[in-house]
């Protein structure tokens with residue numbers, strides 16, 4: 146097929162522009178990215194060669210070669226990895242597969258990226274980083290095991306389009322040639338290249354080599370210098386990296402900086418990790434793990450397309466970066482490497498799903514991560530808070546899904562509450578410890594945000610009693626409270642559900658008597674309101690939870706509350722028809738007025754309007770949309786007019 150000119154996807158071009166214009170202070174990373182891709186490609190070829198030896202093509206010396214050419218002004222990165230077919234080149238370089246990533250790139254602004262390079266580091270700029278230093282990039286590649294004539298030559302100046310054509314390539318793998326911009330020629334300098342490789346790619350498992358030329362005096366057979374023989378130029382291939390897998394080294398020998406650089410290598414993050422966990426497991430399962438908790442959440446933490454962040458190695462050989470079973474979903478933010486000594490090298494990716502060794506490793510990793518978090522919470526509370534603010538909502542999923550670790554997880558979850566400042570948290574333990582005497586249960590209220598919840602009429606009685614109420618504002622919290630039904634022998638109870646039993650037996654009796662009497666007094670009115678609102682509520686009753694507000698809506702003990710309805714709608718799920726109870730405050734003046742109108746004329750049409758307004762008020766205070774905003778505004782306007790007229794004596 147002849148040379149074809151193609152356009153980059155819009156988002157690729159946007160990404161390229163962002164990279165070129167915003168990451169100038171991090172230019173050196175282009176080499177890290179390309180070496181990293183080369184190393185990944187060799188990993189893949191090596192893995193494939195276990196089941197298909199033919200792809201070796203007589204060259205089993207895995208290697209990444211850097212070739213600076215001062216005359217041509219080019220730097221070439223060559224690997225003998227798996228290479229790419231034409232389709233793969235076009236798919237991998239030129240398009241962005243994930244819709245979530247596309248949307249994210251669209252939203253990024255140059256200014257933001259310049260100030261926060263970690264934003265773009267979240268999904269890795271990878272190959273596109275080349276365009277920070279090159280004004281033209283040529284990629285020649287051939288898929289391992291394919292015909293020599295099945296090579297592909299791809300080229301672009303990063304200006305919206307690229308060309309692809311078939312070519313012949315004698316060796317498998319990929320060769321990327323960067324035609325360096327005039328002001329980027331420093332990247333041809335031997336010492337510059339050395340220092341970047343040492344800094345960013347020292348632990349890459351394969352030799353990163355470069356031909357180095359030295360001028361020296363010729364030597365005799367015994368190694369003595371031959372005087373008067375002038376000098377000669379000698380070129381030798383040197384390996385620039387130590388290749389030592391960092392996770393196999395003793396902790397005491399690894400510097401903070403090395404840990405950080407390795408984190409950046411595995412995560413493509415520009416930020417430092419928040420916590421490093423490096424350990425060796427022995428016993429039933431033998432493996433080494435180097436895990437990291439990132440400082441910031443990635444933009445796609447909740448995207449189903451997102452892959453987990455732990456790479457699996459077997460005896461230092463890369464197996465996969467997509468091993469589903471290694472960590473449960475609720476720890477999907479953990480990055481790093483696990484290197485097992487128990488698994489066979491030729492383990493297939495499918496088998497990994499079910500492998501009992503993997504299950505053992507998972508169990509061990511979970512225990513380690515959770516104990517690290519518990520220790521952090523205890524000894525470094527500020528750091529734990531920083532972690533929790535980023536990843537709390539994900540960790541909480543574990544309460545629902547990981548029954549075996551529920552007790553550990555319930556010690557790790559934090560919530561804001563009526564007794565914490567906004568943005569500060571309380572643990573269940575702290576809550577339990579400060580419960581006043583007489584309080585029987587742990588109370589919570591769910592909703593979308595704290596400031597809305599603070600206004601909730603459901604809190605009135607708790608304020609009056611001095612009882613703390615937890616604010617559960619993450620969508621996942623509705624599932625969390627289904628997971629933690631009690632803590633330290635105290636039941637968790639929703640403030641907006643069912644009956645509350647906040648009083649002592651005596652208080653209760655007294656209240657019941659008052660309520661009975663009030664109910665008798667208001668019975669006719671309650672029946673009328675119930676009849677008028679029968680399409681919306683299943684019952685109308687007098688409330689013992691309101692002190693200031695006129696009314697509120699209460700869910701059944703097991704019914705859907707307003708928050709759950711909202712969440713289900715947001716998830717495009719059908720919301721089952723569920724009516725709630727309208728509770729009215731018997732000591733509110735509104736009740737007296739309504740009772741007055743009712744006593745005077747039960748058929749007064751205004752009563753129906755007021756019923757609607759009562760119901761709408763209850764919806765508004767809990768943050769739910771009202772059913773008929775037009776009617777609501779019309780009624781309020783009418784009230785204002787009649788009230789205003791009364792004021793001005795018309």
Ligand SMILES: Nc1ncnc2c1ncn2[C@@H]1O[C@H](COP(=O)(O)OP(=O)(O)OP(=O)(O)O)[C@@H](O)[C@H]1O
Pocket residue numbers: 178182183186224226227228229237238268269270271272273318319413
């Ligand atoms: N040297 C290479 N050999 C073979 N395939 C490569 C090579 N370089 C890149 N690719 C392919 O192109 C894809 C895109 O590369 P790119 O560097 O843009 O992103 P990535 O490496 O997948 O992502 P990230 O940089 O976030 O890890 C890679 O996933 C790989 O499939």
